[in-house]
Amino acid sequence: MRQVVIVGAGPAGLAAARAARGAGADVVLLDSSxxxxxxxxxHLPESRPSQHEKRLHHGWDRFRELRDSLEADPRVRIVRGGQVWAIETFAGVAVHVVVGESDGALRDREVFAPDAxxxxxxAHDRTLPFPGWDLPGVFTGGAAQALxxxxxIAVGQRVIVAGAGPFLLPVAQSLASTGSTVLAVLEANSAGSIIRGWSRRPWELIPASGKGMELVGYAAGQLRHRIPYRTGRAVVAAHGTDRVESVTVAALNADWSPIPGSEQRVEVDAVCVSHGFTPxxxxxVAAGCDLSGEGFVVVDDDQLTSTPGVYAAGEITGIGGVDLAIAEGEIAGRHAGGALGGAASARRRRRVFTGFAKRIEAAHGIKPGWTGWLTEPTIVCRCEEVTCGAIRQAARTTRSESLRSLKLTTRAGLGICQGRMCGRTVEDLLGAASTEGSLQDDASPHRRPIAFPLRLGELADPTRQLEHETSKGTQ
Ligand SMILES: Cc1cc2nc3c(=O)[nH]c(=O)nc-3n(C[C@H](O)[C@H](O)[C@H](O)COP(=O)(O)OP(=O)(O)OC[C@H]3O[C@@H](n4cnc5c(N)ncnc54)[C@H](O)[C@@H]3O)c2cc1C
Known part of the structure; x- marks a missing residue:
């Protein structure tokens, strides 16, 4: 029987699992969570469920139906707490997994060799640095949302939500629903840029009218909680001794450079910042999949990557939200499961929501002037405590145009998070500081042969490797 392994049980992975089963394959669904x-x-853990979960989630019934049908299917093996730490493609695909609590001792190891x-x-959410962003009380929008x-858990009582993109709205809504007072949502792009980005060929938005209704829901929530939405503004500094006590908010030019004299100090006890997502x-990368110039996995019409037998779906192929992730998951799962053609409805939805993703980028994309709010002592790589000044200085002194050598010189991006937080920022700063204005090598911040930290004991102990066949069954 054909076996499909799916890594990630978010909207894309769940949809892929259902579609692969529909095509007749056996499915292993892995998620580190x-x-x-x-x-x-x-959502809240199943050990302490909420009566009100449905109110907090769009599409909650759809999720429950997907989850319940997969859990009830004897030919779907769901591995929770299964962290994929390596992928090899020497002779077919080998997927290496550790299973167990991420901070537990000696997790079990498994290796899968699926047909597809x-x-x-x-994705992770992306946060641009600013002076004071390493103070306790400064959260990424994603972390605040996850809490x-x-x-x-409410991250604070007086909170500002700042950054760029529609994701700021659900973050503000979740904060308000957990009891925080959200003082404002600050979108860095100007109202004009947002309107231009969204209003090109408006008739193409009609098939995505469900998204419009979601937006109306968030707008109603903003009004109900009296949360102002202000454009062309950013948090450009956070202040405090042991934790954040206030922030500086500045008006921005169209390129996001701060307008001198526009700064205002606002007292807060938390700030949530998000500037889009990074896949x-x-x-x-470990599977050898080609990436586009924008840094997403390149796929064909069937969601097949450049590596035979490896498909990709969801935010790793482009940031487009839940509906695009589901449509792509359906197509990828169906083809990975061995079906030929079909999935017409998913293909139509993918077309509609790919257009939606392009609008998000046009309306809310990051502009280069943000580096204007950095000072030389601003920490950029938090793990290795590398400052903006150190990065610029290394680029000037070594005159190197290689990302790899500049990272080795400064250690930026080489700490425990392996550049997940700062990788793109370090790349941007090094690129801007290099003599050519761009980096000359193809070193990827995503190349990590061991994708996640693993204990040497777990790697070395052969008894931890489970016999694939003896461990079947839902965990
Ligand atoms: C922090 C955060 C919060 C978000 N909150 C919202 C929101 O409230 N509303 C909204 O509209 N959009 C939100 N988004 C955007 C949202 O993620 C997408 O619209 C949608 O969830 C994308 O679906 P996906 O299946 O591609 O990815 P995800 O939903 O991100 O699912 C990916 C899954 O892969 C798993 N995974 C990753 N690497 C591994 C590995 N090596 N081994 C095993 N498992 C792995 C992860 O644990 C995760 O469960 C959020 C994004 C982020 C980053």
């Missing part, structure tokens, strides 16, 4: 649903359907692999590993949705590419 102990709950299914990914970022979009993150679907990568649906999603609100997954634990019902989680380490497994795709």
């Amino acid at each position: 102990d709950a299914l649903g990914g970022q979009f359907w993150r 692999l679907v990568l649906a590993t999603g 609100a949705k997954g634990e019902r 989680r590419l380490e497994l795709a």
Whole structure:
């Protein structure tokens, strides 16, 4: 029987699992988290469920139906707490997994050699640095959202949400629903740029009218909680001794450079910042998949990557939201499962929501002037405590145009998070500081042969490697 392994049980992975089963394949669905649903359907643990979960999630019924049908299917093996730490493609595809609590001792190891692999590993949220962003009380929008949705914890009482993109709205909504007072949502792009980005060929938005209704829901929430939405503004510094006590908010030019004299100090006890998303590419890079110039996995019409037998779906192929992730997952799962053609409805939805993703980028994309709010002592790489000044100085002194050598010189991006937080920022700063204005090598910040930290004991102990066949069954 054909076996499909799917990495990631977010919207894309769940849809892929259902479609692969529909095509007749056996499915192994792996996720490092102990709950299914990914970022979009993150929820309270099943041991302490909420009566009100449905109110906090769009498409909650759809998620439950997907999850329940997969859990009830004896030919779907769901591995929760299964962290894929390496992928090899020497002779077919080998997927290396450790299973168990991420901070537990000696997790079990398994290796899968599927007929087809679907990568649906999603994205991290991206946060641009600013002076004081390393103070306690400064959260990424995604972290604040995860705490609100997954634990019902409010990050603070007086909170500002800042950055760029529609994701700021659900973050503000979740904060308000956990009892925070959200003082404002600050979008860095100007109202004009947002309107231009969204209003090109408006008739093409009609098939995505469900998204419009979602937006109306968020707008109504903003009004109900009296949260102002202000454009062309950013948090450009955070201040405090032991934790954040206030922030500086500045008006921005169209390129996001701060307008001198526009700064205002606002007292807060937390700030949530998000500037879009960065795809989680380490497994795709390990599998040898080609990336586009914009840094996403390149796929063909069937979601097949450049590596035979490896498909990709969801945020790793482009940032487009939950509906695009589901449509891509359906197509990838169906073809990975061995079906030929078909999936007409998913292909139509993919076309509609790919257009939607382009609008998000046009309306809310990052502009280069943000480096204007950095000072020389601003920490850029938090793990290795490398400052903006140190990065610029290394680029000037060594005159190197190689990302790899500049990273080795400064250690930026080489700490425990392996550049997941700062990688793109370091790349941008080094690129801007290099003599040519861009980097000359193809070193990828996503190339990590061991994708996640692994204990030497786990790697060395052959008894930890489970016999694939003896460990079947839902965990
Ligand atoms: C922090 C965060 C919060 C978000 N919250 C919202 C929101 O509230 N509303 C909204 O509209 N959009 C939200 N988004 C955007 C949202 O992620 C997408 O629209 C949608 O969830 C994408 O689906 P996906 O399946 O591609 O990825 P995800 O939903 O991100 O799913 C990817 C899954 O892959 C798993 N994974 C990754 N790497 C590995 C590995 N090596 N081994 C095993 N498992 C792995 C992850 O644990 C995760 O469960 C959020 C994004 C982020 C990053």
